[in-house]
Structure formats: C-alpha cells, structure tokens
Amino acid sequence: MALVLHYGRSDILKFTVKNELSELEYQVSKLNGEVKISDVPYVLKQLKKSLVVISPKGEHQINRVIDLGNNLYRVHLGLYTVDVNVKPQTLLNFEKTDSEKFVAAPISGVVTEINVEEGNLVEKGQTILMLSAMKMENEIKSKVKSKIIKIRCVLNEQVNVGDQLIELEPIEDD
Amino acid sequence: MFNSVLIANRGEIALRILTTLKELNIESVILSSPIDQETLPVKLADKVLVLPGNLPSESYLNYKYFLPLARELGVDAVHPGYGFLSENSHFRDAVGKSKMSFVGPTKLNMEILGDKVKAREAAIRSGTPLLPGVNEILEAEELKEVAKNIGFPVMIKAAAGGGGRGIRVVENESNFISVCTQAQNEAEMAFGDRRVYLEKFLTQARHIEVQLLGLNSGSALHYGERDCSIQRKNQKIIEESPSPYLTKKKAKEIHEIATNLAEEVGYINAGTAEFLSDSDRNFYFMEVNTRIQVEHPVSEFVTNSDLIKQQLLIASGEDPDINQKDIKFKGHAIEARVYAENPYLKFKPSPGEISEIEHPNGNGIRVDTHMENGSTIPSFYDSMISKVISYSDSRMSAINKLSLALSRYKIYGVHTTIPIIYQIINSEEFKTQKYDIKFLDSNPNRFQIPKELLSIADVAAVSMADKIPDRESKNEDCEEDNWRWSYIMGGQIF
Numbered sequence: 001m002a003l004v005l006h007y008g009r010s011d012i013l014k015f016t017v018k019n020e021l022s023e024l025e026y027q028v029s030k031l032n033g034e035v036k037i038s039d040v041p042y043v044l045k046q047l048k049k050s051l052v053v054i055s056p057k058g059e060h061q062i063n064r065v066i067d068l069g070n071n072l073y074r075v076h077l078g079l080y081t082v083d084v085n086v087k088p089q090t091l092l093n094f095e096k097t098d099s100e101k102f103v104a105a106p107i108s109g110v111v112t113e114i115n116v117e118e119g120n121l122v123e124k125g126q127t128i129l130m131l132s133a134m135k136m137e138n139e140i141k142s143k144v145k146s147k148i149i150k151i152r153c154v155l156n157e158q159v160n161v162g163d164q165l166i167e168l169e170p171i172e173d174d
Numbered sequence: 175m176f177n178s179v180l181i182a183n184r185g186e187i188a189l190r191i192l193t194t195l196k197e198l199n200i201e202s203v204i205l206s207s208p209i210d211q212e213t214l215p216v217k218l219a220d221k222v223l224v225l226p227g228n229l230p231s232e233s234y235l236n237y238k239y240f241l242p243l244a245r246e247l248g249v250d251a252v253h254p255g256y257g258f259l260s261e262n263s264h265f266r267d268a269v270g271k272s273k274m275s276f277v278g279p280t281k282l283n284m285e286i287l288g289d290k291v292k293a294r295e296a297a298i299r300s301g302t303p304l305l306p307g308v309n310e311i312l313e314a315e316e317l318k319e320v321a322k323n324i325g326f327p328v329m330i331k332a333a334a335g336g337g338g339r340g341i342r343v344v345e346n347e348s349n350f351i352s353v354c355t356q357a358q359n360e361a362e363m364a365f366g367d368r369r370v371y372l373e374k375f376l377t378q379a380r381h382i383e384v385q386l387l388g389l390n391s392g393s394a395l396h397y398g399e400r401d402c403s404i405q406r407k408n409q410k411i412i413e414e415s416p417s418p419y420l421t422k423k424k425a426k427e428i429h430e431i432a433t434n435l436a437e438e439v440g441y442i443n444a445g446t447a448e449f450l451s452d453s454d455r456n457f458y459f460m461e462v463n464t465r466i467q468v469e470h471p472v473s474e475f476v477t478n479s480d481l482i483k484q485q486l487l488i489a490s491g492e493d494p495d496i497n498q499k500d501i502k503f504k505g506h507a508i509e510a511r512v513y514a515e516n517p518y519l520k521f522k523p524s525p526g527e528i529s530e531i532e533h534p535n536g537n538g539i540r541v542d543t544h545m546e547n548g549s550t551i552p553s554f555y556d557s558m559i560s561k562v563i564s565y566s567d568s569r570m571s572a573i574n575k576l577s578l579a580l581s582r583y584k585i586y587g588v589h590t591t592i593p594i595i596y597q598i599i600n601s602e603e604f605k606t607q608k609y610d611i612k613f614l615d616s617n618p619n620r621f622q623i624p625k626e627l628l629s630i631a632d633v634a635a636v637s638m639a640d641k642i643p644d645r646e647s648k649n650e651d652c653e654e655d656n657w658r659w660s661y662i663m664g665g666q667i668f
Binding site for chain 1: 518590632
C-alpha cells in the first residue's frame with residue numbers, strides 16, 4: 001500500500017506505450033493533463049462525448065477510445081483505428097514477461113490442430129497449434145526453444161484473443 | 175412462383191434475399207445458428223430454423239439436419255446465397271430429392287463448372303481462352319513436376335473452391351510440397367474437399383468477370399462485366415462496373431466469350447464467368463462461380479435490375495420476359511467491401527462486438543448489411559460487415575460519392591477496411607488505371623496511417639489508461655488522482 005499512497009498523490013504519471021503499428025516501445029510522462037512524447041507537448045480535452053488532442057500542429061478529434069483489457073486500448077480517430085498498449089510504469093515493475101511463458105491466441109478463433117504433448121521439446125519457430133479464424137488457418141509457432149509444460153486448450157475449442165493456450169518453459173541454448 | 179423459400183445462409187446476403195422475398199410476398203424461412211439469433215435477417219424472417227451449433231459443420235453446412243425440417247415447414251425452394259453450400263452439388267441434389275426447388279443452376283452445371291478441371295474441359299470445347307495448367311487431379315508430388323514444366327510462379331487452387339480460399343501462389347519448387355499441403359488443408363476446411371489443381375500464375379493481370387443469367391430456354395443473357403482487380407490475399411475488396419480497363423469492343427468480346435461458355439454447358443440461373451486480362455487485354459478463363467456473388471449489386475445498379483428476383487423466376491420455371499437488348503447499361507457503380515480486418519496489419523481479422531455503427535446513405539448509395547449497434551462478428555464465419563456501393567453517371571463521380579460515403583461511415587469497436595479503401599479509390603493509381611490484382615499484396619506499405627496520427631492515438635490511449643476507474647462513468651469532473659492508483663494496484667496486483 002505504500003506504493004499506492006506514493007503514486008496516488010503524485011501529479012506526474014509515467015506510462016510505457018507501444019503502438020501496434022510502430023516498432024518502438026517508448027515512455028511518456030503526463031503532467032497536469034499534458035502528455036509529452038519526445039518533448040512535443042500534447043494536451044487532452046474532453047468535449048461532450050469526444051476527446052480532442054491538441055498538438056503543436058493542430059487539433060485532432062478522437063471519436064472513441066475502447067478499453068479492450070490487458071492494457072490494450074482501441075482508438076478510433078477520423079477514418080482510422082489504432083490499437084495501443086499502455087502500461088502505467090508501476091505496474092510494469094511487477095509484471096512478469098508472460099510472452100515467453102505462454103502461447104497466447106493472437107486472434108479469436110477455433111483450435112483445429114494441437115501438434116504437441118505435455119513434456120515435448122519444441123524448437124524456435126516450430127508450429128505448436130493451428131487456429132482457424134474467418135475460415136483461414138493460422139499457424140501458431142514457438143517464439144523460442146521451449147519445453148511444453150501444460151496444454152490449456154482442447155481441439156475445436158473456441159478461444160478468444162489473448163487466451164493462454166499453452167504453458168511452456170523457455171530453454172537456454174548452449 | 176414459390177410460396178415459401180428457405181434462405182440457407184446468414185448475414186448480409188440472407189438479408190438481401192429476404193428483401194426480394196418480402197417484395198414478392200413470398201414466405202421467408204431462415205436458418206440461424208445459436209450465435210446468429212439476434213441478427214437482422216433472423217429477426218425479419220417469417221420463420222426461423224434454429225441450428226444445433228455454431229460451427230459451420232453444425233449449422234449452415236448441416237443440410238442433413240435442416241432440409242427435412244424445411245420440408246416439414248412447407249418450404250418449396252431453397253436459396254443458398256454465396257459461400258457455405260451454394261456450390262455444393264451434393265447439397266443441390268439433396269434439395270431436389272427433398273422435393274424442393276434449388277435457386278441456382280442444375281446439378282450437372284455445378285458438377286462441370288464447380289470442378290475446376292471439368293470446367294477447363296468445357297472452356298476448351300467452347301473456345302474460351304485458357305492459361306497453361308493441369309486438366310486432371312494429381313497428388314502434390316505429381317503437381318510439382320507439372321509446375322516445373324509450366325514454369326514458376328504457379329497458382330494452386332482448390333478444385334472445389336471459390337472466393338479466394340485454398341489458393342496459394344508458389345514462386346519456386348523448394349517449398350512447393352508444404353504450400354501445396356497447406357492449400358489442401360484449407361480446401362478441406364472451407365469446402366470439405368481437399369483436391370487441388372494448378373495453373374500458370376500471371377504476374378500482372380486484371381480480374382474481369384461477366385455476370386451471366388442462363389434461361390430455361392437454353393440461351394444465356396449477360397449483365398455486363400465487373401472489374402475486381404483490387405484484391406488482398408486473393409480476395410476482392412473493390413469491384414466496379416463497367417471495367418475502366420476495357421474498351422467497349424473488348425468488353426463486348428468478353429461478354430460473348432462468357433455467354434458462349436454458358437450456352438455450351440446449358441447453364442441455368444445466375445452465374446459469373448471469371449477471367450484474367452493481361453497487359454495486352456488478352457483474356458484467360460479462370461472459373462465460373464455457380465452462384466450469386468458478393469459483388470452483384472454493382473451489376474444491379476448499372477442495369478437497374480434485381481438479380482435475386484431473376485434467380486427466383488428462373489428457378490420456378492418462368493423465364494423473365496427479356497432479351498439481351500432489353501438489358502440497358504447506364505452509369506458507373508463501385509462497391510467497397512467493409513471487412514472487420516486491420517488493413518495496416520496485414521489485414522488481420524478483427525472479430526468482436528461493434529459497439530456503434532452508423533451507415534451512410536443518400537441518392538445512389540446502397541449499403542448491404544445486417545449489422546446494427548451491438549452486433550458481433552463471430553469468428554466462426556466470414557468477417558464482412560457490409561458492402562457500400564455508389565452509383566453515378568461517370569467513374570469519377572462514383573469515386574467521389576463513395577469517398578464521401580466512406581468518410582461518413584462510423585463503425586466503432588473493431589478495425590475495418592474502410593480507411594484503406596478510401597485511400598485506394600483516392601489514389602493516383604486507382605484513378606489512372608495503374609494497378610493489377612497484386613497491387614496491394616506487392617506494395618504492402620503503399621497505404622499507411624499518417625504518422626502524426628499514431629502519436630495522437632497514443633496520447634488518447636494514455637488518457638484512457640489514466641482514467642481506468644471512471645471509464646464507464648459519465649462524470650467527467652470526479653477527483654481521480656487519490657484513488658486511481660489504488661484501483662490499479664488493488665485490482666491487478668495485490
């Protein structure tokens with residue numbers, strides 16, 4: 001609870017931001033309603049139902065921001081839709097790097113093939129399972145050489161994006 | 175004419191068929207998987223047949239389940255729409271054996287044209303120009319040998335296919351077998367038939383197709399051509415009629431080739447002959463789709479007709495009272511397919527709930543859709559949200575009209591193809607005919623979100639992350655700082 005008090009009283013907030021369309025993850029700070037990205041200040045204003053972002057270059061209306069859970073936000077602005085991952089920094093310190101310990105469903109779909117069994121070793125890039133979404137087959141591959149710890153899905157199961165399908169343990173290569 | 179028609183489909187095409195049934199005062203009976211029960215066509219239909227599961231095999235493909243029930247309800251004809259069972263000759267046969275009419279071609283038509291190899295043979299008989307390829311079904315190893323003889327790149331296609339599924343282009347022999355196996359698996363998934371064949375892949379081509387209507391009398395009418403050259407992953411996203419690529423003379427040539435082929439096989443009801451056209455405007459036959467197609471509205475606009483109505487008439491044995499010269503062509507129509515996909519992330523599907531939707535409208539704007547506020551896009555089926563079609567007297571004004579319609583279109587909750595279609599139709603390439611069917615696939619970075627908007631989106635997302643506790647609340651003035659962090663910490667960590 002010490003952390004809660006410390007950050008809760010502060011008016012400087014730090015976030016780690018990763019836009020799905022850019023390679024880089026970066027940090028932003030928010031001070032009294034102003035967000036700075038590489039020293040460029042952006043100001044947010046709430047106008048009736050929508051949000052307006054004012055940058056030095058102009059004003060942009062934000063149509064909707066939808067909280068998808070797991071720190072993911074879907075932003076509808078003008079013609080476009082962009083997904084952004086935003087983590088408050090205090091949260092980051094506590095979070096484990098899940099992506100190497102679990103195979104998560106990249107999209108919602110149906111599990112059509114499970115190619116591994118618990119205890120198996122898989123190489124980097126090996127296809128672990130197949131997910132069918134919108135009638136297209138999607139290969140789900142191992143990111144690193146790993147040992148399969150637990151299979152958390154069954155054949156023909158409907159799974160949602162982000163669901164942890166397989167639990168695995170990365171193996172260091174010599 | 176029929177008294178009661180079963181719509182053996184879902185989504186926008188189910189609603190499209192239902193609209194004509196209502197107009198003709200024919201009873202509409204519709205199928206519904208459990209997840210589709212709140213969709214618009216199901217709510218509007220006179221009778222509903224609820225299916226036992228959501229998977230296609232348990233629902234819209236499960237004809238052994240629904241045909242006897244439809245018969246008991248007094249259905250006298252079945253309209254299959256597109257996709258699902260529409261090109262399945264076993265289904266067509268089962269409909270006939272259940273003493274119902276099938277709104278589509280004959281079983282023989284489907285067996286010949288639905289099979290890509292037999293279709294090639296029919297094309298040869300009617301003098302239709304073809305690309306080099308195989309005229310028989312072979313296994314992966316044998317196909318590899320054929321591919322080496324023809325020369326790469328080659329295209330592997332599902333023999334029972336259509337709609338771009340089960341199609342793979344292979345650039346060289348090294349990965350031929352694995353790609354061929356993938357195509358076979360996808361064909362099995364989509365059509366329940368894993369046979370594939372191959373033909374030479376034309377690297378620069380336009381997709382030109384002819385809308386056909388075969389009459390019971392044996393003659394075939396055409397409703398002009400459609401140009402569907404803007405595609406992603408071999409699936410069309412923009413279609414127009416007439417084709418801006420063809421002169422009137424070349425258009426007339428392809429209409430004749432297509433009607434000759436239809437008459438050669440004694441084709442009855444609506445169908446589409448698809449061709450590729452190279453840079454010299456030579457035509458090469460691809461396939462005949464033995465069903466109504468997604469993009470039929472552009473042909474309906476330029477000929478001022480209702481193709482579903484003509485389908486029903488022909489299926490009931492009454493040929494429409496028209497000759498080719500009665501089909502008059504006027505103006506230009508363009509269709510944009512709105513899919514729930516992220517066009518800037520390799521068109522990755524974006525299923526989920528549409529929290530809000532507001533369709534454009536106006537003179538010469540047609541929106542074919544079943545989507546409403548709160549509708550979901552289930553991952554079991556196709557991810558199409560709607561089709562927006564604009565109609566005007568020239569191509570340029572149809573482009574302008576479609577641009578406005580797309581910019582007015584509000585869809586929140588999922589990604590859509592709207593922004594990229596807007597960018598494409600307003601691009602120099604589209605306006606000046608500098609594109610082919612590989613335009614999007616070979617230039618994946620041609621259309622992007624303006625960079626400065628990415629930072630704006632980041633700022634908006636940060637503002638939301640900062641307001642976690644009151645995201646559902648309308649109160650904008652609440653003192654958030656003191657409890658915001660305790661919520662985050664309390665909710666997710668401690």
